[in-house]
Amino acid sequence: MPRANILHDPIPSVLCSFENPPLYQRIRHPRRRNFQHSIITEFVVNGTNILEVNFDIGESYAGLLPISEKVDEPRQLYFWYFVSSNSQASDGITIWLNGGPGDSSLEGLLQENGPFLWQFGTFRPVPNPWTWVNLTNVVWVEQPIGTGLTQGEANAITEELEKMWPTSSWGSGRILSTRESFAGVYIPYLANAMLNAGNEIYFNLEATMMTDLLINNNAVMRQIPALSFVENWNRLMYLNNTIMEDIREQANTCGYVSFLEENLTYPPMGLLPTPPTGVEDVVEYYDVWGSILNAALLINPCFNIYQITTTCPLLWDTLGFPGTDQYVPTGARIYFNRSDVKGAINAPQVPWSEASPKTIYNTSTGLSENLNNNQYPGLTILPSVIERSKRTLIGHSGLGYILLQNGSLLTIQNMTWGGKQGFQEPVEDDFYVPYHSAFEVGTLSSAGIVGKTHTERNLTFFSIALSGHMAYRSLEFLLGRISSLSDKTPFASTSDGLVAETPEAFSGW
Numbered sequence: 001m002p003r004a005n006i007l008h009d010p011i012p013s014v015l016c017s018f019e020n021p022p023l024y025q026r027i028r029h030p031r032r033r034n035f036q037h038s039i040i041t042e043f044v045v046n047g048t049n050i051l052e053v054n055f056d057i058g059e060s061y062a063g064l065l066p067i068s069e070k071v072d073e074p075r076q077l078y079f080w081y082f083v084s085s086n087s088q089a090s091d092g093i094t095i096w097l098n099g100g101p102g103d104s105s106l107e108g109l110l111q112e113n114g115p116f117l118w119q120f121g122t123f124r125p126v127p128n129p130w131t132w133v134n135l136t137n138v139v140w141v142e143q144p145i146g147t148g149l150t151q152g153e154a155n156a157i158t159e160e161l162e163k164m165w166p167t168s169s170w171g172s173g174r175i176l177s178t179r180e181s182f183a184g185v186y187i188p189y190l191a192n193a194m195l196n197a198g199n200e201i202y203f204n205l206e207a208t209m210m211t212d213l214l215i216n217n218n219a220v221m222r223q224i225p226a227l228s229f230v231e232n233w234n235r236l237m238y239l240n241n242t243i244m245e246d247i248r249e250q251a252n253t254c255g256y257v258s259f260l261e262e263n264l265t266y267p268p269m270g271l272l273p274t275p276p277t278g279v280e281d282v283v284e285y286y287d288v289w290g291s292i293l294n295a296a297l298l299i300n301p302c303f304n305i306y307q308i309t310t311t312c313p314l315l316w317d318t319l320g321f322p323g324t325d326q327y328v329p330t331g332a333r334i335y336f337n338r339s340d341v342k343g344a345i346n347a348p349q350v351p352w353s354e355a356s357p358k359t360i361y362n363t364s365t366g367l368s369e370n371l372n373n374n375q376y377p378g379l380t381i382l383p384s385v386i387e388r389s390k391r392t393l394i395g396h397s398g399l400g401y402i403l404l405q406n407g408s409l410l411t412i413q414n415m416t417w418g419g420k421q422g423f424q425e426p427v428e429d430d431f432y433v434p435y436h437s438a439f440e441v442g443t444l445s446s447a448g449i450v451g452k453t454h455t456e457r458n459l460t461f462f463s464i465a466l467s468g469h470m471a472y473r474s475l476e477f478l479l480g481r482i483s484s485l486s487d488k489t490p491f492a493s494t495s496d497g498l499v500a501e502t503p504e505a506f507s508g509w
Helices: 105-113 183-197 218-237 241-254 256-263 288-299 339-344 382-388 405-413 471-478
Strands: 060-066 076-082 093-097 137-141 174-181 204-213 391-397 429-433 448-456 459-464
Touching: 093 105, 093 183, 105 137, 183 204, 183 382, 204 471, 218 241, 218 256, 218 288, 218 405, 241 256, 241 288, 256 405, 382 391, 391 405, 391 471, 405 459, 429 459
Parallel strands: 093 137, 093 174, 174 204, 204 391, 391 459
Antiparallel strands: 060 076, 076 137, 429 448, 448 459
């Protein structure tokens, strides 16, 4: 599809004024259906009885599920499963996992893509017009054991997730799995286990999506691309000339600059050489990534590795983690640590935190044996998962510093799948989000060209320049509802009245 010069086209006047905004089709709570499933009464959640939420969040089920069929199995995962009223959802289910290791998936539900949102610095929860439940059935799962509201002893050694996962508890149908960060380790192993099972009734995996993911070692994901990141964003980060000269010297001394320049090419010129060792392995190597972080914190004490535009003061976060570090003001209460909230969502009365204080992996480093042996999924099983799936999406935010986009691209260029190594062409297609009339101030979202994307041999990479809620569009592609992330058709679910309609003024854009 030829790319239109959207950024230079005149914006319809309807977008230019909040004094006379277009009519907004408010969120219509979906009519409940008679959901016949293996889920039983004990898991039902009353959608009108969620603490601090003054609207109905919809049909959902939550509770604990054992990870095996053993009698009195002490290891149990907590889940919260939402049923979509979208007619295209049918028997499909999307599984959402947070990363960490040990980060609660309830953070993803409450602050990213659930039916209701309570984000940093906001007064109270609001309905989310962009929730993924508008498109498909979604289950948010706390895992592995030791995370969030899970039960049992955290004693995992490797990512053999087929041994840590309820076998048939989610029922049958098409399965898609998604998440970010350390879930770049979880998801490929989980997908591989499902595909290897050969059971289309319970493990019919179609697609996976991972964003800001960990798929390679520290040298590739942080150290090598760190200098190029800060040079791109230094008008925002504002590191002085002396600091920048020192960082450039460190990066050149370690070979990081030449490695990136010589190997991030399209198509790749051959298998990539072993990258310069990261500081976790050889102490004399400079920690370029850490040097940049330390300098950024001097300029901006509230510098946020997850969103570098954050400045002081730190906003109150009902989950207690508004930035790089945890922050709970005196007298504040963490939402999912309240006994009344836990009671409403069938959760055990145990301490909860967004990032688990427990050691998730029972190894000397706290990481799995796979990672300790440099067996990252991008170097091992991910290519096979791509080949056996309909779609695999890898994405990056432009403003995240914790794991860097060029690290993922270097990894992709060293992977072989579908008979070729890496992408043969650069990531240059426009990532397009349809213009829309969803102008509720509490859930504003971008529209137009928001980043870049590219697809080859069932693998799609996308970048989002300024982040936001446009991940909703990624899910449409993951589900196969649109042909690509450059597709300029309106949102696929508007015909069901589930999101704000695309106004006629935007048709054809």
